[in-house]
Amino acid sequence: MKSYVKGSFILTLFLAACAGNPYKATNKIYRKQAERFIKPLTKVPEKARYGDMQPAFEVGTVNFNLRKPNCVIIHHTAQNSDKQTLKTFTVSRSQVSAHYLIAKNGTVYHLLNDYLRAWHAGVARWGNDFDINSSSLGIELDNNGTEPFSEAQIKSLLMLLADLKKKYNIPTGNFIGHSDIAPKRKVDPSNLFPWKRLADKGFGYWFDPYAQAVTGGFSAATALRAIGYDTRDSVAAIRAFKLHFVQSNTDPYLTETDKSILDNIAKKYINQ
Numbered sequence: 001m002k003s004y005v006k007g008s009f010i011l012t013l014f015l016a017a018c019a020g021n022p023y024k025a026t027n028k029i030y031r032k033q034a035e036r037f038i039k040p041l042t043k044v045p046e047k048a049r050y051g052d053m054q055p056a057f058e059v060g061t062v063n064f065n066l067r068k069p070n071c072v073i074i075h076h077t078a079q080n081s082d083k084q085t086l087k088t089f090t091v092s093r094s095q096v097s098a099h100y101l102i103a104k105n106g107t108v109y110h111l112l113n114d115y116l117r118a119w120h121a122g123v124a125r126w127g128n129d130f131d132i133n134s135s136s137l138g139i140e141l142d143n144n145g146t147e148p149f150s151e152a153q154i155k156s157l158l159m160l161l162a163d164l165k166k167k168y169n170i171p172t173g174n175f176i177g178h179s180d181i182a183p184k185r186k187v188d189p190s191n192l193f194p195w196k197r198l199a200d201k202g203f204g205y206w207f208d209p210y211a212q213a214v215t216g217g218f219s220a221a222t223a224l225r226a227i228g229y230d231t232r233d234s235v236a237a238i239r240a241f242k243l244h245f246v247q248s249n250t251d252p253y254l255t256e257t258d259k260s261i262l263d264n265i266a267k268k269y270i271n272q
C-alpha cells in the first residue's frame with residue numbers, strides 16, 4: 001500500500017512535469033535526430049580502397065574517444081525574450097541554434113549536447129580555424145543588444161564557463177565573442193559585455209594596466225592576426241578588436257593607447 005502511494009505520487013509528478021513542458025514535441029525530434037548519428041558511429045570502418053590495393057579485413061582501433069569542443073563563442077540574442085529565442089531554436093526554418101541560452105534571471109537552458117555541432121557561428125574564422133561550429137560551444141545571452149547584462153545572467157555564465165573550461169580543457173584565449181570570429185558581419189556581444197570580469201576568472205585575456213607604449217617594429221595587422229582575427233578586412237578587424245578590448249569606442253582606427261593594448265593582448269596569445 002505504502003509503496004503504491006509512493007509510486008503513484010512519483011507518476012503524478014512525472015505526468016505533471018511532462019504536461020508542463022511546451023517543448024515535448026520538439027524534444028522528440030531532437031532524440032530522433034541524435035539517434036541518426038549514433039548508428040554509423042558504432043560500426044567498424046569499412047575496408048577502404050584507394051589506389052590498387054584493398055585490405056583483406058576490416059580493422060578498428062581500440063583507442064579512441066569523442067572529439068571535444070575547444071573554444072567558447074559568446075553571443076547576445078538580439079531578441080526580446082528568452083521565450084522568443086527558445087522558439088527560434090526549436091523551429092527548423094530558422095536554421096540557427098546554440099548549446100546554451102542564459103536568461104536574464106540566470107536560468108541556463110542546455111539545448112544541445114556539447115559533443116554535437118550547433119549552428120551559431122556562420123561564416124567565421126579564428127586563427128586558421130574556418131569551421132568554428134565544429135570546434136566550439138555557442139552560448140547565447142538573452143539581451144537585445146543595447147541593454148546591460150544582468151548580474152544573475154553573468155553569475156550563471158561564469159559558473160557555466162568554469163564547468164566547461166575544466167571539462168574540456170579549453171584554452172584561456174579561446175573564450176571569445178561572435179564579433180571576434182566574424183568581424184565583418186557581427187557586433188555581438190555588445191560593448192556592454194563584461195569581458196574584463198571574465199578574464200579575471202580565466203576566461204579570455206585582458207590587458208595589463210601598465211601596458212607599455214609600442215615601439216617602431218609594431219604592426220597592428222600582425223598583432224591582430226596573432227590574436228586570431230581575420231584581417232582580410234583590416235577596418236572590420238580593428239572594430240571587432242576594440243569592441244572586445246577597448247569598448248569605450250569602436251571607431252575603426254587605433255590610438256596610441258589602443259595600440260599598446262593590442263600589443264599587450266597579442267603577446268598573451270603568442271605566449272599562451
Ligand SMILES: [Zn+2]
Nearest residue numbers: 075076178188
Ligand atoms: Zn551571435
